[in-house]
Amino acid sequence: MGISAQEMKSKLGSVDANLLSALLATPIGAAIYAEYQNGLESD
Numbered sequence: 001m002g003i004s005a006q007e008m009k010s011k012l013g014s015v016d017a018n019l020l021s022a023l024l025a026t027p028i029g030a031a032i033y034a035e036y037q038n039g040l041e042s043d
Helices: 003-025 025-040
Strands: none
Touching: 003 025
């Protein structure tokens, strides 16, 4: 692809963050995340 491994890792990290942001912006994504957080707190 003509880019370094570090640059590829950086690009993939930003895509993951963008996808998570998009998911959390939806009502279902926010509800799933809230359930996930509740599960962590109850452990």
